[in-house]
Amino acid sequence: MIHKITLILFTLALAFSLTACLGGGSSEPTKYYTIAVEKISAPATDSYKDKRLQVRKFTIEPAYQRANIVYRESAYDFMFYDLDLWASRPEHMMAQVASEYLNQSGLFKSVETKASGKPDYELLGNIVAIEEVDEGSSQYARLAIQLTFKKTDSDEVVWEQTFDEKSSMGDREPRTTAETISKLYGQYIEQFLKSLQ
Template sequence: MTGKMFSCFCVSMFVWPVMLSGCGSRQAYNKKYFLLSATRQAQPAGIQTDLVLEVRRFTIDSAFAGKGLVYRTGQFEYESDFYSEFLVSPAAMITEKTRNWLSGSGLFKRVLDTASQIDPTHTLEANITALYGDLRDKSSPQAKMEMRVFLLKAQAAEEPILVFGQTYKSSVGIESEGPEGLVEALDRCLANILSNLEKDLAQKHAGATVSVSNISSLKL
């Protein structure tokens, strides 16, 4: 078996439909659609706050903006799986999951989307810079997710102030074959990132060693 055939065989374990080197044929499979389901499990923080957060729709790097699952197979090589897709755009999906997560955190009085008529005290923006399965190490495939997050404080008749900025990265092993394995690992990546984002927001101006449950007020 040549190196090219071996590489394609390994990729076919994850990418649907299966592609066999040298034959150029593509088996017909029905499309599969997926949604990330990262959900906050902890109890809300017991914080009395009047802060109102608007979560704007996230942006995403063009390489990962499509619905098809993306796999990295080499230093400069990526593949998009036409037959395995997210049901909605990744940017919209991750924005909604972030909004729901922070709404349940108890750190804000309200968490809004951009359609709300309520004036926010703060705005959350983010850019998704990585969202793919890394198959370069055939013995240890990984799901990769990276986001740059910014928190802005509103000011009457003035430009908002940047009060928080952080890059979050998560890498989780893909434990099962097929697109389901990648989606499950990406879901864990998102949960890791949102958990760390929540902790950082809760600890802002409250001390790095203070736990979320012990914070009596959130000053942003």
């Protein structure tokens, strides 16, 4: 009889323990982050005033084809935050942000992501890396991307540049990663705009 009671108590304790582990306790909420570039100063040029630009869908290296924010602690580590995610996949956000800011620059007659007719120029992007890098007590945000600006009628590349920079962060927080990557991306777009002079 004592053996039976002990078995029942053990079974009840195990059941309560599993209930607590499987959602009985409080869980951390998922947080989402986006890329946002502050107002960029556009060069004064009328060279493209009557031209239409299409920002094509960006591509991204396979390892980064996910919404999870990537962080690394060495050249050999490649890890993801489980509950800190990009609001949408990085290649979509980067193309959308580029389109918005090129449109606001007023340098082109129109800037579209889905061309309603044949555009005069295209901007293409390939994201090589977008990540947080933790090196001992120092944290960095890294954004490596290739931007290509070309004529659509001749496929001639007018301008192309590969950027790959790390910028120091004050803390290891996904929001800080998003802010720092946004600043890097803003600098890259600004360099592209200056090339149009």
